[in-house]
Amino acid sequence: MAITPLMNDGMDGAPAKRVLHSMQEQKEKGRRIVGIYCGYAPIELIQAMDLVPAVLCAFAEGPIASAETVLPANLCPLIKSSYGYILEGTCPFFGLSEAVVAETTCDGKKKMFELAAEVKPMHVMDLPQLPDEAEALVNWTAMIRKLQGFLEKTFDRRVSDDAIEASIKATNRKNRLMRRIFDYAALHPPLLCWQEMYDVGFLALPARGEEIEPLLESLLARLAVRREQGECFGTERSPRVLVTGCPVGGDALKIFRIIEEAGGLVVTPDSCTGIKSFLGETEEDTGDPVAAIARRYLAIPCACMTPNTRRLTALSQLIDRFRPDAVVDFVLTACHSYNVESHKIGRHVGERHGLPYLKIESNYSKSDEGQIRTKIEALFEIARS
Amino acid sequence: MNEEFAGIDIGSRTTKLVVVDAAGAVQRRRQADTGFEPMATAEKLLAGTSCARVMATGYGRNLFEIAFAGRTVTEIKAHARGALAFFPGTRTVLDIGGQDSKVIAIGDNGRVHRFEMNDRCAAGTGKFMEVMARTLGYAIEEFGDEALHADSDIAISSMCTVFAESEVTSLIAKGRERREIALGLHSSVVRRVAAMVGRVATAGDIVFTGGVAKNPCMRALLAQLLGRRILLPAEPQLAGALGAALLALESEKYQ
Structure with missing residues (x-):
């Protein structure tokens, strides 16, 4: 018997369509939209100013050919795809956005943003990359205040620290609900499939806490019903997989699909398009809400940070919570930070957790699906033995 | 029965x-x-x-x-x-086939515990060796033997089959000895393969399988570079x- 889709709104498996629908509705209500690219964009601040953050398109193979008329071919597909969308004017979220917030996460991105700035007002934040230095917090707090100034000027409005504090609390509540939803993937077998986790994350990430809470509550109620009725994905014997690494979306979702086709279950999408953005908790009532936001975002364990020991700690917590049988490290071609870091990740997963580990380096094309399938099947052979 | x-x-x-x-x-x-x-x-x-x-x-x-x-x-x-x-005591397998190469580490229980596979392009595979042998006018069966008879090595920098082919052509045009070019090609493949072996399994004998294992120059260079014994099955x-x-x-x- 087929399991009723979690959201069941006719747009399951098409999360971009669902979010676009929501953005257009908000725009009609007079809300103005700000584009974002990355998990470091401080959503709480944007929402406190009654602006709507829109995650811009970056995951399709299609626009890459256009991007390569300007950008070098041996660049990460996420950067090429993002810029291709901008050049072609095919990202509807970019079209709706009046300004774009970006961060200096990597060299490729920051140089691409210079080119994107020729098309749309860009505000680039200088992201500190030694997160444990005392200056990092001071500088990142200053960068968030500067973003506040940019948004106040661009959108002609002011925001109070009280409004930012309220926004922090709403986001914390949203993230707690999201973590409760992900908990259903920790069950054996899981009650959520990767597509549902991806869909919910896609919708929830840019949503305002107080507006998405009723929906998230209803999803939790549906999951409770699934539990009562014994509905689940796969069997006790299906290999459970934690996928860590670069963001996964659009054409890169092939990694999740291939794992599923090989008989596996993705129980933990550990990336910025998965569970990662919902894990942190911003400290409340500190008297300096912007510093509190800065602290939480600096703690995001992205490979652009050095040393990035927080990623190993977070990974261990996820492994203990979701109990995967294997870890797949998904690295986008030419993403040097995640590519180099994978050595440490593999060592940690093997030595600390005794789990089989597989690094997959790939892009958005379909050309290597057969080879990925062979590697995933071999990983499952190891996990079963 | x-x-x-x-x-x-x-x-x-x-x-x-x-x-x-x-x-x-x-x-x-x-x-x-x-x-x-x-x-x-x-x-x-x-x-x-x-x-x-x-x-x-x-x-x-x-x-x-x-x-x-x-x-x-x-x-x-x-x-x-x-x-x-x-x-029966195999702990490391190196397989170089027609379109990919792989290194497999086997645990004491006789089961695979890790592996690495190069399948992104023809570099360092049987296909690469075939194209290079043809470019130099050798039959694939004699390619390794001829390379072993070279007096000195030539550095070949391209690992891409297409670029290496043009690099070989230009070396021929410069009048370089065919066997030396052949040895240079073998060395460049072996350096790549050795790095992959080093990442997966660092010590002990290596069982070499796949068609490329029949090439005596590949075996000799690998043994030399890695300082490990290369074991050749009867029919790799x-x-x-x-x-x-x-x-x-x-x-x-x-x-």
Whole structure:
């Protein structure tokens, strides 16, 4: 018997369509939209100013050919795809956005943003990359205040620290609900499939806490019903997989699909398009809400940070919570930070957790699906033995 | 009862069939170019055999699974099992086939515990060696021997099949000795392969499988660079098919 889709709104498996629908509705209500690219964009601040953050398109193979008329071919597909969308004017979220917030996460991105700035007002934040230095917090707090100034000027409005504090609390509540939803993937077998986790994350990430809470509550109620009725994905014997690494979306979702086709279950999408953005908790009532936001975002364990020991700690917590049988490290071609870091990740997963580990380096094309399938099947052979 | 079990390795260049009896002894071996219709090739090789169970491996295995309702195993597990049949103490397997190369580490329990596979391009594979041999006017069978007779090595920097071919052409035009170019090509492949071996399994003998294992220059350079013994199975290109046949037998046994 087929399991009723979690959201069941006719747009399951098409999360971009669902979010676009929501953005257009908000725009009609007079809300103005700000584009974002990355998990470091401080959503709480944007929402406190009654602006709507829109995650811009970056995951399709299609626009890459256009991007390569300007950008070098041996660049990460996420950067090429993002810029291709901008050049072609095919990202509807970019079209709706009046300004774009970006961060200096990597060299490729920051140089691409210079080119994107020729098309749309860009505000680039200088992201500190030694997160444990005392200056990092001071500088990142200053960068968030500067973003506040940019948004106040661009959108002609002011925001109070009280409004930012309220926004922090709403986001914390949203993230707690999201973590409760992900908990259903920790069950054996899981009650959520990767597509549902991806869909919910896609919708929830840019949503305002107080507006998405009723929906998230209803999803939790549906999951409770699934539990009562014994509905689940796969069997006790299906290999459970934690996928860590670069963001996964659009054409890169092939990694999740291939794992599923090989008989596996993705129980933990550990990336910025998965569970990662919902894990942190911003400290409340500190008297300096912007510093509190800065602290939480600096703690995001992205490979652009050095040393990035927080990623190993977070990974261990996820492994203990979701109990995967294997870890797949998904690295986008030419993403040097995640590519180099994978050595440490593999060592940690093997030595600390005794789990089989597989690094997959790939892009958005379909050309290597057969080879990925062979590697995933071999990983499952190891996990079963 | 005289049951037989088959392993079929449907590779990018050739398809190999090995049939074993219930004791695991090889009864038959066949080989054919995979060609453009891999399933027709598989059918032809299987003609006349009546096996209790067939296990497919290689890049064509999933097609086989559908066409013949057979069972499949990855090349990684099949090569590991085949190498263990040739050399029972195997801990490291290096396989260089027609379109990919892989290193497999086997644990003390005889099971695969990690592997790495280069499948992004033809660099360092049988295909690369074939193209380079042809560019230099050698038959693939004599390529390694000729390289071993070179007086000195030439540094070849391109690993891409297309770029290396033009690099070789320009070396020929400069009047460089054919055997030296051949040795340079072997060295460049070996340096790459050695790095992959080092990442997966750092010590002990290496069982070398796949068609490229037949090349004596590859074996000599690898042994020299890694300081490890290279063990050559009697029929290195059959390791995958043999492994699949044995896994077919064993899966029957344990059911």
